[in-house]
Amino acid sequence: MYKWLLDKMIFLFREMSEETCRKENPYQKEYEDTLQEFQIKYGIFGEKLEEGKKNKLGRVVHFPSEIPEYKDIEDKYYTEERVLR
Numbered sequence: 001m002y003k004w005l006l007d008k009m010i011f012l013f014r015e016m017s018e019e020t021c022r023k024e025n026p027y028q029k030e031y032e033d034t035l036q037e038f039q040i041k042y043g044i045f046g047e048k049l050e051e052g053k054k055n056k057l058g059r060v061v062h063f064p065s066e067i068p069e070y071k072d073i074e075d076k077y078y079t080e081e082r083v084l085r
Contacts, residue, residue: 031077
């Protein structure tokens with residue numbers, strides 16, 4: 001009688017786990033490609049963006065969203081991640 005309810009609960013419990021959840025971020029591949037391209041162009045953490053600048057406090061970390069061409073995909077990716085969470 002309540003088999004449908006138990007089946008639904010089992011399905012939802014499986015969806016709660018990252019390993020068994022079937023929903024994926026549609027921007028995952030594009031975001032990973034963007035990160036790789038950023039790293040090739042600007043180095044790890046954007047170190048090439050800081051060439052010629054001295055910082056007495058240490059190293060400045062840069063992210064792809066600081067570059068206008070990468071900002072859109074990073075925004076879309078993180079918006080979708082928040083929805084999936």
